[in-house]
Amino acid sequence: MVFISNEILEKKSDSLFPDNEALFQSTAITVQDQQSKQRVIIVHGSAITPGIINRHWYKWLQAELVKLGFDAIAPALPDESEAKDSIWIPFLLNNLAVAENDILIGHSSGAMAILRVCEQMKVKGLILxxxxxxxxxxxxxxxxxxxxxNAQWIEQFHSSDDPFTPVDSSRHIAKQVQSTYHEFNNRNHFLCTEFPDLIDVIKYRCGLL
Structure with a gap:
């Protein structure tokens, strides 16, 4: 489990893996070089108003991953205002047919949902x-x-100024599942429109950095 403070990150480049960025660009490796595309499922959080999948960084991340050759999907889940396990988990398991080689990315309620999925089956990786x-x-x-x-690896992002999810709660999860934990102090609930750190982590975990 690795704790990375925002102050440390500010001293580096925008990439979480700056020393390997040039290597990635020079070798021009893509997921398409492999026999099949790596599937990545992006699971949004809950929202009072409909259409959350079109807000924040979800569709941006999907588009960026598709450019890199990933089979990335960002579906709109049913019952987005309540995010009930009884609805979301069967939807992920049955409608989306989550498979053992999938990478799951979940935000807020979506992170809790993919943790529940991982209780039931093996996956390649989780990003919380x-x-x-x-x-x-x-x-x-x-x-x-x-x-x-059940997860080959788990990456986790949280901010100490998150107004919705207490940082102690996230730290507890990190301790229990032994995730690689990235903690910031000024990212709020990660309601940004772009999230480059996720691209860096996925490249790294897929051997593209």
Missing amino acids: VSAGYYDHDANQLWNWNKIKT
């Missing part, structure tokens, strides 16, 4: 953005061990 957890219901306690073993 502003992830929280609730253990109010004894019947829905988290199986952290299962999540940790």
